[in-house]
Amino acid sequence: MFLKRLNYFFLSITILGSIFLVYSWINTYNFKNNPLDEKIVKKVKEKQYYLEKLSYQKFGINRKIPLIISDKMPSKLFGAATYSKNGQISIYLNKKRFKESSEYMINDVLPHEYAHALMFVKGYFTDENGGHSKQWQNICIELEGINCNRFVDHDDVIMGKSIFF
Ligand SMILES: [Zn+2]
Structure with a gap:
């Protein structure tokens, strides 16, 4: 007995x-295949508008x-400016990367990449420190970025290559 x-x-x-396995498999599948x-x-759009506003006001x-x-x-790239x-x-x-934390993507990664993009707009194409120059850092801080550390080890500034994501 x-x-x-x-x-x-x-x-x-x-x-x-x-059941749990199938459930998590479906979740992953849905995440991959849906917007x-x-x-x-x-x-993301609200943050984008806010960054547009800041770049007008400050620069x-x-x-x-x-x-x-x-x-x-x-996968290793969170974001990029091209x-x-x-x-x-x-x-x-x-x-x-949104699956882990959308807040991080919106408040850390987006202003960081936006600052790289503004460097391009201003015509600064330095590859000093992988694009993480002092000038870039100043812009990033003005954009109220959280992640404006100059000593990052990723290649998120992509210039002149013909293949984009
Ligand atoms: Zn960067």
């Missing part, structure tokens, strides 16, 4: 475990920089 109960017990655990949650997209730059949320970026051969400036945010 006891053994039988024990069997049921393990059987239930196995079933629950499988970001509307609420998050709205927050007199009145320019809408395209912002693309991409799921084709390498300057293409024909002079197009864009900001990319890695969709995969």
Whole structure:
């Protein structure tokens, strides 16, 4: 009798475990194949408008920089600022990274990349410290960025390459 109960017990655990596994698999699948949650997209747009406003107020730059949320970026990159051969400036945010923390993407990564983009707008193309120069840092701070550390080790400034995400 006891053994039988024990069997049921393990059987239930196995079933629950499988259900949980399928559930998390579906969640991951949905995340990969659907656009970001509307609420998050709205927050990104609000932050984008705010950054546009700040760059006008602080630097007199009145320019809408395209912002693309991409799921084709390498996982290690949170975001990037790109300057293409024909002079197009864009900001990319890695969709995969929104899964961990959308707040981090919006309040840390976005102003950081926005500052790189404004460096391009101003015509500063220094590769000093991977684009994390003192000038970049000043702009980042003016944009109320949280992540304006100059000593970061990622390659988020992409110039002149023909392949974009
Ligand atoms: Zn950077």
